[in-house]
Amino acid sequence: MGPVGAVVFPPQEFFTDQLWSTLPRSWQEALDGLNPPQLAALLLGMPAEGDVVRYRSVWPLTLLALKSTASALAFTRTPGFQTPSEFLENPSQSSRLTAPFRKHVRPKKQHEIRRLGELVKKLSDLTGCTQVVDVGSGQGHLSRFMSLGLGLKVKSIEGDRRLVERARRLDRELLHALEKEQRRKPQVAPTGPRRSPQHVVRWVEPAALCDELLLPLEHSPRGGARLLLTGLHACGDLSVTLLRHFCCCPEVVALASVGCCYMKLSDPGGYPLSQWVAALPGCELSYRLREGACHALEEYAERLQRAGPGLRTHCYRAALETVIRRAQPTLRRPGVQGIPRVHELKIEEYVQRGLQRVGLDPQLPLNLAALRAQQAQENRVVAFFSLALLLAPLVETLILLDRLLHLQEQGFHAELLPIFSPELSPRNLALVATKRPLGQAFSVLETEDG
Structure with missing residues (x-):
């Protein structure tokens, strides 16, 4: 499936699986060093002004093609009314x-x-x-x-x-x-x-x-x-x-x-439903892709524009995953209940609280130098997650169009x-x-x- 197949939601395995290295070198060079507002404008297509919208270099055609194709093939998500006008007063x-x-x-x-x-x-x-x-x-x-x-x-x-x-x-x-x-x-x-x-x-x-x-x-x-x-x-x-x-x-x-919650669809049975999609080679959608379809691209793009410190959560969670797997290799991607005010914590403090949340000893010895090195890659983690979100509307479109085709194949009238x-x-x-x-x-x- 090429470089797109390397993208996962969310990038908890960013460090454990060395996900940055799975991207083509030309993609790494284009995305490396971009700050969150630049990612929102250049990758996710959010409006911006000034230096934010200037490319520092010519992006590889493969990355530009992915960006354009994902946008062109995804079903429009813009409603035909002014929003959110009902909340202008309050x-x-x-x-x-x-x-x-x-x-x-x-x-x-x-x-x-x-x-x-x-x-x-x-x-x-x-x-x-x-x-x-x-x-x-x-x-x-x-x-x-x-x-x-x-x-x-x-x-x-x-x-x-x-x-x-x-x-x-x-x-x-x-x-x-x-x-x-x-x-x-x-x-x-x-x-x-x-x-x-x-x-x-x-x-x-x-x-x-x-x-x-x-x-x-x-x-x-x-x-x-x-x-x-x-x-x-x-x-x-x-x-x-x-x-x-x-x-x-x-x-x-x-x-x-x-x-x-597309990731909870039964396999088989939940997707595909239509005969047309079922006949396509490689029509399967992995759990991670279906999970990714449930993420909020528009809300996350706004977070990127604001460049708030809360974006640090992705990097901290990916670093925590490395500590979890070193302590207990069979425990993978456990759910970590929301840790409040992450941006105010040092990375080692977050890891200790995370270990406690998943039932491990919070006093495990930590490699602080390794954690600091991972924290230095915060922008790469955010860039990788932004790249994953680029595909979210496209995957949701595949799932919903399959349902639409299923109804139309039986002679019913349907629209999205x-x-x-x-x-x-x-x-x-x-x-x-x-x-x-x-x-x-x-x-x-x-x-x-x-």
Whole structure:
């Protein structure tokens, strides 16, 4: 696979596997010594001014070709609306949601539930759905907005009983707040009927159809239920399971799914899904590439522009990996819970805390000279990670286009729509599908409501 195959996410093995030396010498010379703002502008394409955008030397054609190809082939992630306009007045409160719907909800989630909820409402109206099923609903923020804010009939399915119990408490709290607001402002008509979502505790298995998912909340006088399935960042196989229900079940007439955690897809079974991609030689995507597709290029590019000391974490974590493997060779890439204020720590202090986090003796003797030498390569580690992130949108495009082709091969109508601001929500592409043509109506789905 050439030099691209050497790129891994994240570069925890930068020192243990000598990853810098796996790059072509010409790439090393082009990237070596670039500071973070230069990497953001020259490699990741962020706007910049002055000396930042000047190349110190002619870059090798192979590196320029990779940069151009990754950008050209990746699906556009820029939504067709100004973002994040809803947070101009207050960065923590969406101006497009009323106060009761913002409570207990972080700005990122406020943006997500509003955008996906409004898309689902339009799609429901266009397809004549009688019920929305929110799968993997968590604490029910999306379900609450769709039901109590937009007037949809919603069933939410979540496997974690604790999350469902909290969702029901938040339902009651929101209903009380809306009723209180209505008494205070009786001239303001409610946006929809006061119908809470129906919460169901149920694990949806990847390999089997879920009867509960297909049961209607109530019988329609016009005949059988017409269901719309949705999932906000449905993790791993769950997003594939939604596709399977859409394809196999006549009751399901529409789908609006935003996937996440591609590294958790079953192999085989989760990718590839389409016959076309499956027939391509070398179509497999390694765990590390799928993991990389979940990283946030736009957010990281902004961090590079700011050149904050927090970028040091990559180098420190890679140095910690060398100490871990020397102490216990069979322990590789263990999860290290976030160590606060990394930029204020000396590298040996970080390593000691990291050893404790992974269950090793924090008082192990350390080679301070080796750690200092590794710290001196901080910019190389950041450059390598930036190179890896260049591929993240392209890998995500491969996964999502495979799903799109899978639906189209079966005669369904589907599109990928960037519905979230990628700066707020990196997994921002919604797979929208229907069983009858919508034509130009698809373009209405991603527009902003007035």
